[in-house]
Amino acid sequence: MALRIGDTAPDFKIETTQGEISLHDWAGDSWVFFFSHPADFTPVCTTEMGRTSQLADEFAKRNVKPLGLSTDTVEEHNKWILDVNDTQKTNLQFPIVADPDLKIAKLYEMIHPSESDTQAVRSVYIIDPNKKIRLMITYPMSVGRNFDEILRVIDALQTSDANKIATPADWTPGDKVIIPPSISNEDAKGMFPQGWDELRPYLRLTKV
The missing domain is CATH 3.30.1020.10 (Antioxidant, Horf6; Chain A, domain2)
Structure with missing residues (x-):
């Protein structure tokens, strides 16, 4: 069944670069910026992971936890993080989901066969503290995300809820x-x- 705005974000338990997490428990009372990328050690993805890390204070200020995903393994993620930190001049601290069997990518409809049968497109899910999906954006593999827009829509959602x-x-x-x-x-x-x-x-x- 297709995911839609307002749906409860499907829960899952999975290995990440920071150990096993259960999405709903890990999120707690925070918002979540859940985003997928096609593959480790690829250029666009490296800049996106770096930018997410560079904006750690901005996400924290908004009570948002970033959570990355690709269809690579934890071992590959951990090696790649060293490259991300080196090339993007940062210190990546958020978890990255390891999804080599595509379980979570398929659950969240991140596999688009016209792009790839085995790699995720650049999906964005903004999930609120009630675990509801509040926003979805999908970018093709060749186009990096606009992080100013991601922060802007989080601000808009939070301002709308508050007022x-x-x-x-x-x-x-x-x-x-x-x-x-x-x-x-x-x-x-x-x-x-x-x-x-x-x-x-x-x-x-x-x-x-």
């Missing part, structure tokens, strides 16, 4: 947000005492 708002196109923290049409003006007065700009009855912008 019961929606975010407009290209929103970044500090920009105005949207009061959803499902919230009446009467209710909005209590929720948003700072007021709002009403461009249309359905388009109300405010600051949070």
Whole structure:
């Protein structure tokens, strides 16, 4: 069955570079940035792993735990981490799932046969503390992820949850947000005492 936004992220128990983990237990009360890459010792993947490591403080600030995956073994991952640290000038500390039998890659629909039958595409799952899938992005093997966008959508999701708002196109923290049409003006007065700009009855912008 296809995974969809709002589904509970399938739990699994698997070996990683930091020992065996159970996804739900490991995640605890944190958000999870779960992402796959095609293979160890490949160029695009090396830059992505390095960038995730370089952004460790940014993820931690948002209560987000990164979790990588490829269809390589723990032994291969551990050797590769040395290369990642050396070439990307970092110190990679998050776990990387070893999935040589494709069990988790298939569970999370990371195998796209038009790209490869044995390697994962660049999938992104943002999972919230309730273990719900909140966002999915899939990149082809040849295109590296935009980590500014990954942090931006995490900010947007967390801001939306905290304030019961929606975010407009290209929103970044500090920009105005949207009061959803499902919230009446009467209710909005209590929720948003700072007021709002009403461009249309359905388009109300405010600051949070």
